[in-house]
Amino acid sequence: MKRYILGADIGGTTAKLGWFTQEGVLLEKWEIPTRTAGGQDVLTDTLRSFRLMMEEKDLTSEDFAGIGIAVPGPVREDGSVELCVNLGWGEKQVKEEAQEALGMPAAVENDANAAALGEMRFGGGQGCKNMVMVTLGTGVGGGVICGGRIVSGAHGYGGEIGHLLIHPHETERCSCGKRGCLEQYASATGIVRTAKKMLEDSGTPSVLHKTDLLPLTAKDVFDAAKDGDALAMRVVDRFAADLARGLSYISSVCDPEKIVIGGGVSKAGEIVTDKVKACFDEMVFGRQKETVFALATLGNDAGIYGCAGLFL
Amino acid sequence: MKRYILGADIGGTTAKLGWFTQEGVLLEKWEIPTRTAGGQDVLTDTLRSFRLMMEEKDLTSEDFAGIGIAVPGPVREDGSVELCVNLGWGEKQVKEEAQEALGMPAAVENDANAAALGEMRFGGGQGCKNMVMVTLGTGVGGGVICGGRIVSGAHGYGGEIGHLLIHPHETERCSCGKRGCLEQYASATGIVRTAKKMLEDSGTPSVLHKTDLLPLTAKDVFDAAKDGDALAMRVVDRFAADLARGLSYISSVCDPEKIVIGGGVSKAGEIVTDKVKACFDEMVFGRQKETVFALATLGNDAGIYGCAGLFL
Numbered sequence: 001m002k003r004y005i006l007g008a009d010i011g012g013t014t015a016k017l018g019w020f021t022q023e024g025v026l027l028e029k030w031e032i033p034t035r036t037a038g039g040q041d042v043l044t045d046t047l048r049s050f051r052l053m054m055e056e057k058d059l060t061s062e063d064f065a066g067i068g069i070a071v072p073g074p075v076r077e078d079g080s081v082e083l084c085v086n087l088g089w090g091e092k093q094v095k096e097e098a099q100e101a102l103g104m105p106a107a108v109e110n111d112a113n114a115a116a117l118g119e120m121r122f123g124g125g126q127g128c129k130n131m132v133m134v135t136l137g138t139g140v141g142g143g144v145i146c147g148g149r150i151v152s153g154a155h156g157y158g159g160e161i162g163h164l165l166i167h168p169h170e171t172e173r174c175s176c177g178k179r180g181c182l183e184q185y186a187s188a189t190g191i192v193r194t195a196k197k198m199l200e201d202s203g204t205p206s207v208l209h210k211t212d213l214l215p216l217t218a219k220d221v222f223d224a225a226k227d228g229d230a231l232a233m234r235v236v237d238r239f240a241a242d243l244a245r246g247l248s249y250i251s252s253v254c255d256p257e258k259i260v261i262g263g264g265v266s267k268a269g270e271i272v273t274d275k276v277k278a279c280f281d282e283m284v285f286g287r288q289k290e291t292v293f294a295l296a297t298l299g300n301d302a303g304i305y306g307c308a309g310l311f312l
Numbered sequence: 313m314k315r316y317i318l319g320a321d322i323g324g325t326t327a328k329l330g331w332f333t334q335e336g337v338l339l340e341k342w343e344i345p346t347r348t349a350g351g352q353d354v355l356t357d358t359l360r361s362f363r364l365m366m367e368e369k370d371l372t373s374e375d376f377a378g379i380g381i382a383v384p385g386p387v388r389e390d391g392s393v394e395l396c397v398n399l400g401w402g403e404k405q406v407k408e409e410a411q412e413a414l415g416m417p418a419a420v421e422n423d424a425n426a427a428a429l430g431e432m433r434f435g436g437g438q439g440c441k442n443m444v445m446v447t448l449g450t451g452v453g454g455g456v457i458c459g460g461r462i463v464s465g466a467h468g469y470g471g472e473i474g475h476l477l478i479h480p481h482e483t484e485r486c487s488c489g490k491r492g493c494l495e496q497y498a499s500a501t502g503i504v505r506t507a508k509k510m511l512e513d514s515g516t517p518s519v520l521h522k523t524d525l526l527p528l529t530a531k532d533v534f535d536a537a538k539d540g541d542a543l544a545m546r547v548v549d550r551f552a553a554d555l556a557r558g559l560s561y562i563s564s565v566c567d568p569e570k571i572v573i574g575g576g577v578s579k580a581g582e583i584v585t586d587k588v589k590a591c592f593d594e595m596v597f598g599r600q601k602e603t604v605f606a607l608a609t610l611g612n613d614a615g616i617y618g619c620a621g622l623f624l
Contacts, residue, residue: 285475
């Protein structure tokens with residue numbers, strides 16, 4: 001009897017693994033390091049870890065509805081991957097390999113999309129059929145859900161919102177090769193970059209002129225802003241305006257009911273959603289303003305929840 | 313036997329009506345003026361015209377799979393409208409009224425979305441499941457299709473791409489009340505506005521410094537550009553860059569396979585798709601560049617074809 005679902009969110013450093021009931025209750029989760037050198041071990045290690053867990057619990061493939069796998073890159077409709085730099089993969093039949101190794105159905109999804117699906121099913125976006133999840137970490141990722149379905153797009157670039165053009169006159173390059181992408185301003189890295197520039201350019205006293213030897217972080221900026229530091233508040237306002245601009249574009253294309261903000265930056269809390277929503281409302285019109293902003297609630301588990309969601 | 317479908321694309325000046333086979337072949341089309349004053353006659357006139365046609369052809373409601381109706385405003389999931397300024401409507405149960413009057417199933421859709429559906433089924437977007445239709449007329453409208461389904465959004469603002477923010481420092485207001493919207497640059501009106509500004513600001517000789525008494529049109533600009541007029545070419549380049557920017561945003565959200573350009577401006581032909589595609593490719597990355605640009609082929613009939621498509 002198919003009572004369980006497996007979920008694996010494979011990242012460049014670790015793979016997060018989860019064992020779920022068919023109702024989506026997380027029974028157990030664990031992590032393994034990803035050996036990305038050469039690429040051949042990543043998926044094998046992940047599947048082996050699941051097999052060991054199944055043996056240990058005395059479960060067979062018959063007990064599982066399937067395994068969902070999230071990977072950091074575009075995924076084709078047939079569950080294969082053309083290129084996934086972060087895992088050291090070129091062409092790889094991920095779905096097929098997983099099905100053969102575990103003897104159960106497999107489904108493969110982009111990690112940002114899986115996180116969006118997880119938040120929609122079990123987290124900050126519950127009850128929504130039209131939802132966007134934005135992940136603000138080292139980069140900016142996005143998952144767009146319309147009518148309950150993930151928008152992958154024709155070439156797997158659906159929800160690639162980190163590369164929305166925000167400032168055409170930017171001089172520094174984004175990791176994608178273009179200039180002025182949302183990711184350059186709204187990621188944790190981008191926030192620190194803005195803060196450093198403002199510190200250099202401005203004579204304003206600020207607690208961000210740090211005297212200790214630790215590197216400046218996005219958390220420092222938000223903490224200082226909450227304490228009323230004028231320069232930090234300006235950095236946060238700049239971040240909010242740039243992110244809101246990107247989100248206004250998404251709204252004009254697919255008009256979500258809710259926008260869920262997750263990733264490391266979202267740990268600063270409601271200052272993020274409040275500031276961004278205020279800017280957003282200035283940039284849209286009519287009932288677009290009814291779009292609700294919420295913080296993600298599943299943290300790093302959003303991906304594995306989304307993987308499980310592929311079989312619910 | 314249900315052999316036919318009816319389609320009505322109701323605009324502020326005329327309603328376009330069509331009689332289709334169940335295979336989507338247009339058997340007959342005609343237009344009636346829309347009496348929008350007060351709003352109470354628009355739908356009644358449309359439905360009466362269909363009833364007269366049915367009587368004339370000796371057809372009953374039993375012969376029809378249904379009627380699709382396109383209206384110029386947001387439509388709720390239940391086929392009702394909250395407000396449709398161009399037709400003089402406030403709250404209106406469009407679907408219900410049509411079903412009662414004609415005794416057949418009715419479906420209601422926003423007109424830009426219906427046009428997109430029409431082009432996908434029968435026009436420039438045939439064979440695509442992920443497609444965007446952009447209509448460049450007096451304004452800029454859009455219809456976004458993901459996985460074969462129209463993206464209406466949570467509040468009916470899906471595909472409202474005319475109000476994507478392109479130039480934040482714009483001083484003139486858009487019809488929506490905001491400043492710097494795509495519509496201000498990429499509509500026929502916007503192109504003329506750009507041309508007039510460039511004519512004023514520049515000493516460049518141009519055939520667009522017209523000596524006759526007719527007002528300048530977007531067609532004049534494209535004709536002059538095709539003839540090599542330097543200033544007109546700059547206007548077209550500006551238009552192409554601004555429209556491409558908006559389309560790059562759509563691409564980063566939903567990654568369409570094809571973007572179909574229609575409306576009056578598209579009559580200028582391949583100069584539009586060629587110029588916009590060249591700019592677009594500079595603004596996106598990876599396989600987004602594989603997105604194909606095409607001209608719409610159904611002209612003013614796209615809407616009624618889309619209405620018929622709602623019952624195919």
